[in-house]
Amino acid sequence: MEWLIWIHVLSAILGIGPTYFGHILLRKKQQREQLLQSLVLFKLLNYFPKIGGSIAVVSGVALVASSGWKFSDLWILISLVLYVLIQVVAVGMLGPVLGQLNQVLSVGDEKASDPETTANKTALLTKANQLYNTASILGIVLIILMIVKPM
Incomplete structure (x- = not known):
């Protein structure tokens, strides 16, 4: 059973940890x-929670x-x-x-500076950050719950 605990903890760390880099990737002033x-990098990082998170759930x-x-x-x-909810x-x-x-x-360069395109980009990035913050907070609560669980 001890090996199962190790698998659970390591998969949670490897699965959840890299997702917190998304906060840096989704910064507004880019x-x-x-x-x-x-x-593109965010998409690559999403493999970690998909694989590691799945292993963590199965091992849990x-x-x-x-x-x-x-x-x-x-x-x-x-939990x-x-x-x-995070998913x-x-x-x-x-x-x-x-x-x-x-x-x-992905619109062409001539339309990229269009005020409407800029407004859409800003609105979508704000919404993405809000959703990402929600998922991150839920993840932190989940991690805390795993640490302070009844013994």
């Missing part, structure tokens, strides 16, 4: 080309099944709900916003 590059479920804990324990239920925000809501942002940024 040129168009910089933001396009940041979106295995830990609960093989220990004295029950899925009805409040901290386990809250699972938080994980699902809804990060994949279901943030993903489409970043796709729209990518489309707005």
Whole structure:
């Protein structure tokens, strides 16, 4: 069972940790080309939570099944709900916003300086940052819950 704990902790660290770099990648005062590059890097970083987060969930479920804990324990239920909420925000809501942002940024150079394009870019980037901050805060709460769980 100790090896399962190690897998769970390492996959959580490797899966969740790199996602916090997104705050740097989605900063507001970037040129168009910089933001396009940041979106490419952001997409690459998303492999970490998809793979590591999935392993963390599977190993967490295995830990609960093989220990004295029950899925009805409040901290386990809250943890699972938080994980699902993070996925809804990060994949279901943030993903489409970043796709729209990518489309707005991919217009030709002559339209890139258009006030409407700039306003759309600013609005989408603000929305993306709000969603990303929400997912990050939920992730921090989840990590804290994992640390202070009932022993």
